[in-house]
Amino acid sequence: MSLLLTIGFGPLATAIHNWVTASISNATGALATEMVIVGISLLLFLVPLCFFLGYMERRVAGFMQMRLGPNRVGPQGTLQIVADTVKLLLKEGLTPDASDKFLFNLAPIIVVVTSMLVLAPIAFAKDFQIWDISIGVLYMASVSSISVIGILMAGWSSNNKYSLLGAMRSGAQIVSYELSVGLSLITIVIFTGSLRMSDIVNSQADGWWIIKGHIPAIISFVIFVIASTAEINRAPFDLAEAEQELTAGFHTEYSGMKFAMFLLAEYINLFIVSAVAATLFLGGWMPFHIGHWEMFNHIMDFIPSSIWFMSKTFLIIFIIMQFRWTFPRLRVDQLLNLEWKYLLPISMFNILLVTVCAIMGWYF
Amino acid sequence: MSLLGEPELTEDGEFVINIGPQHPSTHGVLHLKVWLDGETIKKVQPHLGYIHRSIEKMSESLSYRNFIFATSRMDYLSAHINNEACALTVEKGLGIEAPPRAQAIRILMAELTRLSSHQLWWGCMGLDLGAVSPFFYGFRERESIMEVMEETCGARLTQNYMVPGGIMYDIHPNFQNRVKNVLKQIKENFKEYDDLLTGNVIFEGRTKGVGYLSPEDAISYGCTGPTARGSGVSCDVRKWFPYDGYDKLQFNEILETGGDCYARYMVRMAEMRQSVRIIEQMIDNIPEGDFQTKTKAVLKLPKGEFYQRVETARGELGVYIVSDGAASPYRIKYRSPNFSNLSALEHMAKGAKIGDLVAIMATIDLVIPDVDR
Numbered sequence: 001m002s003l004l005l006t007i008g009f010g011p012l013a014t015a016i017h018n019w020v021t022a023s024i025s026n027a028t029g030a031l032a033t034e035m036v037i038v039g040i041s042l043l044l045f046l047v048p049l050c051f052f053l054g055y056m057e058r059r060v061a062g063f064m065q066m067r068l069g070p071n072r073v074g075p076q077g078t079l080q081i082v083a084d085t086v087k088l089l090l091k092e093g094l095t096p097d098a099s100d101k102f103l104f105n106l107a108p109i110i111v112v113v114t115s116m117l118v119l120a121p122i123a124f125a126k127d128f129q130i131w132d133i134s135i136g137v138l139y140m141a142s143v144s145s146i147s148v149i150g151i152l153m154a155g156w157s158s159n160n161k162y163s164l165l166g167a168m169r170s171g172a173q174i175v176s177y178e179l180s181v182g183l184s185l186i187t188i189v190i191f192t193g194s195l196r197m198s199d200i201v202n203s204q205a206d207g208w209w210i211i212k213g214h215i216p217a218i219i220s221f222v223i224f225v226i227a228s229t230a231e232i233n234r235a236p237f238d239l240a241e242a243e244q245e246l247t248a249g250f251h252t253e254y255s256g257m258k259f260a261m262f263l264l265a266e267y268i269n270l271f272i273v274s275a276v277a278a279t280l281f282l283g284g285w286m287p288f289h290i291g292h293w294e295m296f297n298h299i300m301d302f303i304p305s306s307i308w309f310m311s312k313t314f315l316i317i318f319i320i321m322q323f324r325w326t327f328p329r330l331r332v333d334q335l336l337n338l339e340w341k342y343l344l345p346i347s348m349f350n351i352l353l354v355t356v357c358a359i360m361g362w363y364f
Numbered sequence: 365m366s367l368l369g370e371p372e373l374t375e376d377g378e379f380v381i382n383i384g385p386q387h388p389s390t391h392g393v394l395h396l397k398v399w400l401d402g403e404t405i406k407k408v409q410p411h412l413g414y415i416h417r418s419i420e421k422m423s424e425s426l427s428y429r430n431f432i433f434a435t436s437r438m439d440y441l442s443a444h445i446n447n448e449a450c451a452l453t454v455e456k457g458l459g460i461e462a463p464p465r466a467q468a469i470r471i472l473m474a475e476l477t478r479l480s481s482h483q484l485w486w487g488c489m490g491l492d493l494g495a496v497s498p499f500f501y502g503f504r505e506r507e508s509i510m511e512v513m514e515e516t517c518g519a520r521l522t523q524n525y526m527v528p529g530g531i532m533y534d535i536h537p538n539f540q541n542r543v544k545n546v547l548k549q550i551k552e553n554f555k556e557y558d559d560l561l562t563g564n565v566i567f568e569g570r571t572k573g574v575g576y577l578s579p580e581d582a583i584s585y586g587c588t589g590p591t592a593r594g595s596g597v598s599c600d601v602r603k604w605f606p607y608d609g610y611d612k613l614q615f616n617e618i619l620e621t622g623g624d625c626y627a628r629y630m631v632r633m634a635e636m637r638q639s640v641r642i643i644e645q646m647i648d649n650i651p652e653g654d655f656q657t658k659t660k661a662v663l664k665l666p667k668g669e670f671y672q673r674v675e676t677a678r679g680e681l682g683v684y685i686v687s688d689g690a691a692s693p694y695r696i697k698y699r700s701p702n703f704s705n706l707s708a709l710e711h712m713a714k715g716a717k718i719g720d721l722v723a724i725m726a727t728i729d730l731v732i733p734d735v736d737r
Contacts, residue, residue: 065499066501165718247387331717
């Protein structure tokens, strides 16, 4: 029970936990209630987050392309994305006649659910975490790989040739890039000696890993950003969608809310990889501390931990968005070459390097 | 392959997909039937005719003044140069020549058209390779050229500025200043073009060695324009068969020997700079005088056959008129650059990936109404 709700966002979570256990005597019932509360608060957090990311993407794109982006609906166009969501909700969700209807409708749900599951071990602020599982990093790496099943399912069940090609591409892509993502996560695990997210954050109290871990940490940070951009199917690795080649790839046949779910999953995934990068390499919610400068560290502590976490995450989101609006797309064989011939060997060498560094204590 | 229907493979195990006629990267209603083995292309078959408007047959019932305007709708990105080709052919038949002022303005407008066409191509090239931003940067300069066009001849896309014997009316008094400003802006912005695409590692990987066309094949498929010059075939009509006084100008014919998408890309990038060079030579030296030769109200070409070729932004456009002495042509045939360039597509795309097919189509710079006419 307490495992589920170790939010402890101050005394708030404890209060809720005490209140739930007090009012519901049945242990299973209390657990279920807590789960529902967590689920609802997660949804209440995710939907505005995705609205904001969608808005941010358009404005960043507009800024990079010498245009304004949405600026008519609501103040500075902020409500544009709400209007779009209403449109998507009202649209008919077509299911093609020749498709496998069960799998076709199941696929978007799988994609969204897996991306929501991955959020569990992420520490949003000090003591603000849904599930501080002891194998946090492993859990995220393994659960996030389920989403490829949803994408393959979507492409295959649509019974559309473009969708099938997109799904096959995405299968090859996600399976390959998962290796590099995993290996670059391991470097930090080796430094920390723990897979638990809270341990990883706490280990950065005297400096973030990207600074403390110097060369190997920087290498794995760069690899992580590249590989995770590929894993979440964003340009320049958006081969599964590849508008100019496959019209819309695996989600060509989807419309209305089912399409919106793929979009939702894309933005949640974008948030997740940025949050993971921020947690592992940039200290998560941990403020910026420098060695023994007590005064400086103290001032930094005044900034709330949630702001630290969010600003680091959004910095990485901003970088990944800039990729999308700058680079051309890779070809499918170049994509696999990049992974198997460059990123994977470098990651493996980097593991060796980081192990040596960790054993010899060559880090700050 | 399909879950419910019949198997969709051919006997050789090839997967057939139809790219187009509605597709984001065919730039119009081109329909390509593609046989695939996985991602590798085994065969490409262009299906034409979706936008056939019978411009050649239609011209047989139009007068020698009117048929010119239908050609603005062929290659709509070089509308001006198409009109120029027709006007030159009729002038050849009549045995007259446009006055020097008209010729100078024709060249200026033609080079502005080439510049704007290449800018649109550059934007679309980036878009086809998956980079959205170049599209907006390409359109930025194109817009300023369009404004010059609008001020000069009242239309932005289908200009209809040429008449047999010269141009329809004189340039706007503001023309020279405006063009100079546009050129200044364009020359500054060439650097941004190179920053965004030319030096990019991914871009080079996507274009170098892709869609190779040997010089022999370029000639045998009848490729012209930047498509052939990227393979090292010298075919610039402005140099070989000068018209409207191109022989008095200083400019280079751009040749690249790579034969791949990157070479064709570099040819167009350099051609833009050459167009700027031509305009700079002309803009302060527009001769004074008439802008039109006096012609009869009803033009009648003598009995015979007349042919004139010009260099459009995409290659060589030939206009072939057969006249029986009447007030409208007996037969007209256009040799359009895109039709021949498209025929080389299958040769270039064989063995490439789907992504390469898009890149190859982008570097041929197809305009489908010019293929179908």
